[in-house]
Amino acid sequence: MKFTKMQGLGNDYVYVNCLKEQVENPPEMARRVSDRHFGIGSDGLILIRPSDSADFEMEMYNADGSRSEMCGNGIRCVAKYVYDYGLTDKTSISVETLGGIKYLDLTVEDGKVSMVKVDMGKPELRAEAIPIVCERGTEECVVDEDSLLGDEAVSEYMVETNCKKVIDEPIVVDGMEYQITGVSMGNPHAVVFLEDVKGMDIEKLGPRFENHERFPKRINTEFVRVIDRETIEMRVWERGSGETLACGTGACAAAVASILNGLAERKVTVKLLGGDLLVEWEEETGNVYMTGPAVTVFEGVIEEGA
Numbered sequence: 001m002k003f004t005k006m007q008g009l010g011n012d013y014v015y016v017n018c019l020k021e022q023v024e025n026p027p028e029m030a031r032r033v034s035d036r037h038f039g040i041g042s043d044g045l046i047l048i049r050p051s052d053s054a055d056f057e058m059e060m061y062n063a064d065g066s067r068s069e070m071c072g073n074g075i076r077c078v079a080k081y082v083y084d085y086g087l088t089d090k091t092s093i094s095v096e097t098l099g100g101i102k103y104l105d106l107t108v109e110d111g112k113v114s115m116v117k118v119d120m121g122k123p124e125l126r127a128e129a130i131p132i133v134c135e136r137g138t139e140e141c142v143v144d145e146d147s148l149l150g151d152e153a154v155s156e157y158m159v160e161t162n163c164k165k166v167i168d169e170p171i172v173v174d175g176m177e178y179q180i181t182g183v184s185m186g187n188p189h190a191v192v193f194l195e196d197v198k199g200m201d202i203e204k205l206g207p208r209f210e211n212h213e214r215f216p217k218r219i220n221t222e223f224v225r226v227i228d229r230e231t232i233e234m235r236v237w238e239r240g241s242g243e244t245l246a247c248g249t250g251a252c253a254a255a256v257a258s259i260l261n262g263l264a265e266r267k268v269t270v271k272l273l274g275g276d277l278l279v280e281w282e283e284e285t286g287n288v289y290m291t292g293p294a295v296t297v298f299e300g301v302i303e304e305g306a
């Protein structure tokens with residue numbers, strides 16, 4: 001089976017062209033290829049498939065074999081893959097994901113894709129079973145849990161009313177109380193604002209958030225420090241993969257949370273361990289745009305039975 005290893009800001013995945021190849025058991029394959037000692041080494045596996053509703057479909061698996069709805073760094077690499085390997089000659093493409101169809105604009109340099117801008121759609125202020133307290137202007141309102149679960153209307157409401165502050169009920173992790181902002185970018189994120197993200201013990205805290213009883217489907221957690229109104233610093237503990245050098249959906253969630261909490265402007269540079277992502281939450285459409293690089297690392301073949 002042919003594969004290509006690609007990375008977006010060091011968030012690396014093994015990509016397989018399923019227009020040509022067949023993967024019998026994707027969760028098992030994801031665990032196998034992701035192993036950094038006995039496998040290829042990656043944060044997971046991404047399968048590129050044909051789609052009835054978009055130009056291509058992205059099917060994404062974490063390193064532990066669990067499937068996710070969306071992957072921001074991965075979808076930029078999918079765009080590079082399909083263009084660089086000649087599966088399309090379009091520089092604007094659509095990609096179906098479990099988190100909806102995403103629209104991508106490709107920057108081509110010397111015949112290869114270097115940067116990709118992704119329309120990530122509208123964020124949803126939903127974080128399973130967490131009541132959100134919304135404070136806007138002088139008024140204060142509480143959106144109750146039932147109206148919140150999976151309900152796009154709530155996020156539209158928040159955006160329309162120019163909600164200034166969205167802080168979920170605190171959760172207790174390791175005996176400490178944390179305020180989180182829950183944002184779905186198709187996949188679930190808990191954003192936590194901290195004074196120091198460099199020195200924090202993410203190996204200890206990350207799994208405690210990921211597997212906290214509040215999140216029955218587990219969660220991606222972004223630890224964020226606001227540098228100024230246009231710049232935030234972030235480390236991420238990803239559901240199913242642990243700490244990664246970058247997370248595209250996480251960067252979008254962190255930017256949205258910073259904006260909603262009145263800490264940042266609508267255009268934010270997110271500084272990750274693997275580099276910078278530009279995130280813009282457009283006021284007119286309510287859509288989030290993410291721009292960043294996509295890089296091919298190497299190609300290879302997995303021998304049958306290997």
Ligand SMILES: N[C@@H](CCC[C@H](N)C(=O)O)C(=O)O
Nearest residue numbers: 068071072073187247248249
């Ligand atoms: N690294 C990704 C997100 C991958 C999926 C995530 N771990 C989940 O389970 O939702 C990104 O760049 O968005």
